[in-house]
Amino acid sequence: MKILRIFFTLFLVVPLSSSAQLFSKKPKKEPEILIVSDTFGHEEAAVRPSKENPVSYMIFIGQRRDMGATIAGIKAPTKEEIESIIHRTMQSQGFTSRALGEEVPDIFVVYTYGSAYVPDDPSEGIEFDEESGEFSGQTAVPDTVGEREMFALAGGAKVLQNGANRLEVEAVRDAAEIDRLFIMIAAVNGPKYHQGEKEVMWRTWISIPSRGFNLPNYLDLMVETAGPYLATETHLPVTLREEDRRETNVEIGETTVVAEEP
Secondary structure, eight states, X not given: OHHHHHHHHHHHHHHHHHHHHXXXXXXXXXXXXXXXXXXXXXXXXXXXXXXXXXXXXXXXXXXXXXXXXXXXXXOOOOHHHHHHHHHHHHHHTTOEEOOTTSSOOSEEEEEEEEEEOOSSOTTTTEEEETTTTEEEEOOSOOSSHHHHHXXXXXXHHHHHHHOOOHHHHHHHHHHHHSOEEEEEEEEEEHHHXXXXXXXXXXXXXXXXXXXXXXXXXXXXXXHHHHGGGTTSXXXXXXXXXXXXXHHOOOOXXXXXXXXXXX
C-alpha cells in the first residue's frame, strides 16, 4: 500500500509540474522591422559619413503624424526619448552632432512618427506576369495622400522602379494591408537650407506591425536596427526579423563621443 501511495503522489505532482511549465510566461517575440531607404540620386559616399567624408548634423524638427486613419490607443514616446535614440544611433554610424549656435551642420535631421493605416489595398491593380517577369496595370504611386504614403512606407515604389519577384511583391502587399507604426528620419542639406533652398539628401522609413506592439517599447530597437541603412539606398524593401538581427553581424561606423552641455 505504501508503494501505491508513492505512485499516486507522483501521478499528482508530475501533471501539476507540467501545467506550471505550460502556463509559464514566454518571452515576447520581437516585431519584424521593415526598412525602406532612399538617397534621391546622391552617391552614398557623399552622404554616408567616413574618415574621408565627415558629416555633421543637427536635429531640426520632429512631429507626430497619423497616416490614413488614426489607430485607436496608440502610445507615443516623448520628444526627448525619440531624439535621444536618434542621436545615439546616428553617432554610432559616424555622424557628428552640432549644437545650436555653432557652425551650420552638413545636414538638418527631420523626423515624423506615428501610425499608418489605409483601408484600401494600395497595390490593387498591380499584376505580375511570371512568364515575362514584368508588371502590368498600375505603374504609378496611388493618388490619395494616405495611399501614397502607405505605399512608400511599405516599399511599393521600390518594387515598381526596380522590379521584383512574386514573393517580394506579395511581401509589399502584406505590409501595406496591415496597420503599422513608423518613424521616418530624413536629412536636408544644411548649407542650402540656410540659404533658403531645400534639398533632401536621404530618407529612411522604419516600421513595424501595430498589433501587439507599441512605439515607446520598440522605437529604440527600430532605429538602432535601421542604423546601418541611414544615408543608404535600399534596392528593395528590407525586412529584418528577430532571427535575422540575432544572426547578422552588422558593421557600424566609428562612434563619435559628444560632450553633454553643462
